[in-house]
Amino acid sequence: MPLSKKVYRIKCVDEPCEKLAEAIGDRISLLGEYNIRIENNYIIIELYGYESDIKKAWFKIKSLLGVPAKGGKGLAGYRLDYFFRELGATFSPRILVEVLKRRGFVVETGEDASIIYTNAGREIVVDIARRIIELSNNIPKDVKGSSTRYYLVTLGVLTGVSIQELVDKAVELGHIRRDREGLRLAVEWVRGVEEFLKRLKLSNGI
Known part of the structure; x- marks a missing residue:
């Protein structure tokens, strides 16, 4: 199979060129030879190798x-x-x-x-990701289990309600219960989110 060469130009819009070029290099480092340089707010990427590897790198x-x-x-x-x-x-x-x-x-x-x-x-994706991280850092230490965290953080992003208020309401609904280790979700987390939102809509607030 013959080797090929492709050249791509990418304009830097949301990220500094240097940061974006580094991320691109990390992503394609195992897929053939490449050269990356920065010119006038553009990243120039030269890919060398088999056509299949170049396609994978571009993807x-x-x-x-x-x-x-x-x-x-x-x-x-x-x-x-x-x-x-x-x-x-x-x-x-x-x-x-x-x-x-x-x-x-x-x-x-x-x-x-x-x-x-x-x-x-x-x-939008980045803003939601930032909010997820922020709320995850505010989860009380006595909340146990990954699904409990998924439930609370998802509801926190969607409703804007504080984590503590969500915990109190979830306990009231029977979604979260306290065991010997702490607070733990008692329902499947996606189904719990659905039910919580329906109750919130019906009551028009917590």
Whole structure:
């Protein structure tokens, strides 16, 4: 199979060129030879190798940048590990997916769990990610279990209600119970979020 060369130009819009170029290099470092340079607020990427490797590298770059995915769905692919590095923290992608869906966006996940595809803009995704991290840091120490955290953080992002208020209301609803170790979710977390939101809508507030 013959070797090929492709050259791509990417304009730096939301990120400094140096930071974006470093992220691109990390993403494609195992896929053939490449050269990256910065010129006049553009990143110039030269890819060398087999055509299949070049296609894989370009797909990874597009996923990193949030370029619309193929298929005519108007969805952009976002690599979550890039957001994690940018924001300096991690969280479960399941929370982000659930929040986006309940805000009316289309969300799909691929075979690679580190990528989500959505019609939400990058700024919206980043704002939600920041809020998820902020709320995750405010979870009381006596809250136990990943699903309990998913439930509380998801509701916190969607409702704007404080974590402590959510805990109190969830206990009242029977969604959260206290055992010997602390507060733990007593229902499946997605179903619990659905029920909580329905109750909130009916009562028009907590």
